[in-house]
Structures are given as C-alpha cells and as structure tokens.
Amino acid sequence: MTAEVVIMNKLGMSLAADSAITSGREGIQKIYNSANKLFSLSSDHPIGIMVYGAASFMEVPWDVIIKSYREYLGDRKFNDLSYYVEDFMDFLRQDERFKHPDMEEVIIYRTFSDVLKRVVREVEENISDKEEEGEEVSSETVTEWLTGCVERNINTYREQEEDYLDIEYAPFRDKFGSLIMEIKDNLIRYEIPASLEEKLKELAFEAVKSNYFSLGSTGLVIAGYGESEIFPHLLNYRLEGFVFGQLKYKKLREKKISYTSDRKDGTATITAFAQTEMVDSFIEGIEPTMKDTIFGIIDNVLGRYHEQIQEHLPINFTDEQVNDLVKMGNDMYKSIEDSVREYQQNNHVNPLLGVVRSLPKEELAEMTEALINLTSFKRRVTRATESVGPPIDVAVITKGDGFIWMKRKNYVDSEINARL
Secondary structure, eight states: OOEEEEEEETTEEEEEEOOEEEEOSSSSOEEEEOOOOEEEEETTEEEEEEEEEOSEETTEEHHHHHHHHHHHHTTOOOSSHHHHHHHHHHHHHHOGGGOOGGGHHHHHHHHHHHHHHHHHHHHHHHHHHHHHTTOOOOHHHHHHHHHHHHHHHHHHHHTSSOOSSOOOHHHHHHHHHHHHHHHHHHHOOSOOOHHHHHHHHHHHHHHHHTTOOOTTOEEEEEEEOOTTOOSOEEEEEEEEEEETTEEEEEEEEEEEOOSSTTSTTTTEEEEEEESOHHHHHHHHSSOHHHHHHHHHHHHHHHHTHHHHHHHHSSOOOOHHHHHHHHHHHHHHHHHHHHHHHHHHIIIIIHHHHHHHTTOOHHHHHHHHHHHHHHHHHHHHTSSSOOOSOSOOEEEEEETTTEEEEEEOOOSOOTTTOTTO
16 A cells, blocks of 8 residues: 655645555565655656556556656646646557557456455355354355346446446457456356356446446556646546556546635645545544544434334334434434534644645655654554555655655665766
8 A cells, every 4th residue: 555645835845655565465465665656757847746556557567657758758848737647648548568458358357356356245244144143045045146236236337427438348248258257256156147147247347437446556646837837736547557448547636726725725735645544634633434433323323313212212203203303313413514524624624724834845845754654653553554664755846946856765876876
C-alpha cells in the first residue's frame, strides 16, 4: 500500500510519498522500502506526478512510463494542467509498447477474479449461516445462490449510467471465455450448469466495461501549474489498462486553489491518497472507522427503537405508528449526522485550513512529511502490515521556482558515479 499527501495554498503546493511497496497479493507478502512514487515531470514544467496502487501499467513500471513521457513531451507546454493529462493519455494510447495485446488478459484476470471472489465470499457466508443453524445445504441450493448473486451483480453494473469501454459481448466472450472459465475453476470447486457459466462470462463483460476498477489498477495524481494558471491545480485519475485497444480510466477528483475561500476548493486544501485514515483523523478530529462504527450503532438503535419499546412496555404499535417511528428515527439520525458534520467543519477542518492558508512553502513541505510519518508510525505500532514506510520523498512546486525536491532518496552514489 501507499500513503501520499498534497497540500496546496496560494503560494504553492507540497507533495509527499512514502517508499513502501508490497510484493505478492495473496499468501506470503514482502515489503520493500525502495519504491519511487513521486516524480518530477521535467525541469521545464512545474508539475509533479504521483502513483499509488499498482506499481506498473500493462506490466510496464510507472517509472519507465513517466520518464518516457518526459522525452515525448519535450519542451511543449500547455495553458491548463488538464491538457497535460489529455496529452499523457494520448501518449499511452499511441505508444504500442504500453498496450501489448497479450497483457489484456492480465486486466481481465484481475478484474474478474476480484469480482468473483466477492460473489463466492457472499455465498460462503450464506452456507456458513445455514450450517450454524444445523441445516444441510445441497449443491442445488448453492448453485441457486450463486446464480442469484451473479444476476444481481450483472444488473448492478448494467444500471450504471456510463460505460468506460465501448466493446461488444460476442468478441469479448470469444477472446476471454477460456480465461474466465479458468478463473471459475480456481474459485468454484464443483460442477455448475452451462447456463451459469454463460452468466459468469456476462458478469466479467459487464464488470470490465463498467465503473469497476480492480485492486490491481493504479491511482495517478498530476499536480502543478499550466502556463496560464497562477494558483495550484491537482487532478486525480484511476487507470486500469487497455482492453481491445481501448484505455480504461476515470477521473476521481480535481482540486483548484481559488482567489477566495468561498469558491470551489477555497484558498487551501489537504488531500490524501491510498491509505488516508490518519490524515482524515488529523483533519476531521475522529478516526473514520470509529466514526462509521458510532453512526452504525446510532442507526441501528434509532431504526429498531419501536421494537425496543414493544419489547419492554405493554404497547402494540399499528403499522402506521411503526412507519411514523421509523421516519422519526431517520430524521433524528440525519439531524445527528448534520450536527456532527457541522461541528467537525467549524472546530477542526476550517481552523486547520485557516492555518494552512498562510503557511510558507517550507512549512507546507514539513506538514506533508509529518502526515506521512504519522501514517507510517500508526502502521508500525498496530498489528496492521507496515505497508507505509520511510524514506519519504518530499517536493514543493511553485509558479516561479517550479518543481523543487526537499527530500529525495537516491540509489546513485555520487562519489562513485561522478558522471551522474
């Protein structure tokens, strides 16, 4: 995993990334603290690039791709940061080295295996629940559950407003059908009917072209200045890869510093990527999982309040009264949620951003590094895998000075590599 942070104000922006990389998705995993995740686009452009998630794209390391794009871009410049992103995507599409047809199977494999694992896990939980109740589950029942879960997932993907790939089912099934059955054989250990096998192929097709991005996809952060931009600009995308020669990617978010604090993203922002829980805790004053747990308990209590009353008092509510109590519980939950959000905004988020708004460039760099260190330290003192670790790369980007390294690991020893 990864921890990355970008802090922006009118003076400029600071980017920081850890160096931990996890090798192996299942079973034995090893962590190396030598990955490069933060890059300067070039000495001629005040732009930085960060990657998180997969360390490669179509089995080509991002380090290689970004430095190849640097040569492709040359001294060309664009007025807006978004044009650099468009140019970068065009570069990926045009360069055949990054879209080898054989690598398309990797995209299908990791996407469908992620989806099917989730389906199988749901069915296994159903089986476990029934066995705990002392019921025996037949293979016919399991097949019925599988079919229902697969159909539900297919419908969910089909109901999405946008497809990210313009592909047809028949060519997809012909090209990747055997691979899909191979994944099925690895995860489903008994014979299933041909009708369900066909539905699995449909599921893979719908997932691949939909708004689903696998655990093996990459997050891309491009931040800096276009030629006509005076304040920092950040764009965040998710990239999966090529299928039938089409690039699957989507825009996740965009941050722009404005002239005043009441427009768009205001005059200061703190944005975290990948493992964000400690940065979110620092900004909002409460750990996100704890917050979700508390609100889950409140929702459960208010949603079942009428049941508790009937259980402890000799009262029998009519259906209309039950509906009124449920509505009252929902209204109370919304009121509590809004009050907590308002408190966080007024007492944590706004005061913090008020300080960030006036931080000099050097302080921005120290703050981004501190937030990465905080995430790393939390992973070190808990039972979680230490998937965030030093050394931390830190850079500052300003309109006048461009991309400046504040801290950077370097595998080159200058004493024995004088030519470098």
